[in-house]
Amino acid sequence: MFNKNIKYFTTGEFAKICKVNKQTLIYYDQIGLLSPIVKDDNGYRYYSIAQYDLFSVIELLKTLGMSLKGIQNYLAEQSPNAFLTLMRQQQQIVAQKRKELELIEGMIKVKIGSLEEAANIDFNEITIERYPEATFYLSRNIENVTEEQFVQAVADFIDELDRSQLDTGHPIGGMTRREQVLAGNYTNYSHLYMEQPLPRAGHPYFKAIAGDCLVGYHIGTTETLPKTYARLFKVMEEQGYKLGQYVYEEYIYDAIVKKREEDYVTKIMLEIENASE
Structure with missing residues (x-):
């Protein structure tokens, strides 16, 4: 009624x-x-x-x-008590989602900044730049691994970044020891890495020491990588430097923005030291 x-x-x-x-x-x-x-x-x-x-x-x-x-x-x-309990549970879920969204927002900001910076780079130019100390989260050691082991290491590293919420939006890079680079093994990386601008306690990190780097860019596939390194070595010697402990490689343009692998752009950063020292 x-x-x-x-x-x-x-x-x-x-x-x-x-x-x-x-x-x-x-x-x-x-x-x-x-x-x-x-x-x-x-x-x-x-x-x-x-x-x-x-x-x-x-x-x-x-x-x-x-x-x-x-x-x-x-x-x-x-009931009133059941609703109160439910709302408190949902409050925790919202807090977690907010945290996840903040991480995603940070990743997006990094990617926007990287692309805006890349738009103003002359990829044919080789420069010497002073880099501050940087903090990297590393994969396990992958030097001299097989193709199958490398694929698994990449998958495991991405899983670790996701599980530990360490994906900062920076590109996944590869670092190679001086000995491998001088031997021409440019892609025999010792570790994969991702930069951590705001490192959180409780995780093992690698500190890239502040210093000078020779910076150049490789356009194309790994097959033509030796030509790019030859150009870099020539400039390094002409400027009176020798190769430091590590070389770092990371994509500037990859499959996200380029359809053909021949158009990918890789940033190469060689740690350098004064040859007279």
Whole structure:
């Protein structure tokens, strides 16, 4: 029976208030999630404004990833204490999602900055630049591994970055020891790395010591890499330097922005020392 002091809404009217289509409310009624508060003798269904809060909470829980079955389970045992517990649980979920979104936002900012910087680089130029101390998160040692072991190491490294939330948006690079580079083994990396501008405690890191680096760019596949290194070595010798402990390589342009591998651009950074020392 209607309470004349309460305003009731038809399914269409209530759907308009909730900004959903009627079929959503009909489905919620069918599964017992949100049923009209009144069903008259003529088969008409009516909702009250008090049910809007319940609809809002259902949509909130759906947005946070809770299944309709999970919401049904809560409604079967609903009480003030149960709702308080549920809201506290969802508050923790929101806090975690906020943290994840902040990490994603940081990654996006890094990628935007990198692409904006790359747009102003002359990839034919070779320069000597002073690099500050940098912190890297490293893969396990991969020097002299087989092709299969290398693939597994890459997969494991990416898993570690994801699991430990250490993906900063910087490119995954490869660092090669001086001995391998001088022997012409330019891609026999000792480790993969990712820069960590804000390192968190509890993780093993590698510190790249501040110093001068010879910086150049390789355009193309690894088959033509020796030609680029030959150019770099020539400039290094002409400037009176010798190769330092490590060489670092990381993509500037890869499959994200270039379709052909021949158009990929790799940044190469050679640690250098004064040859007279």
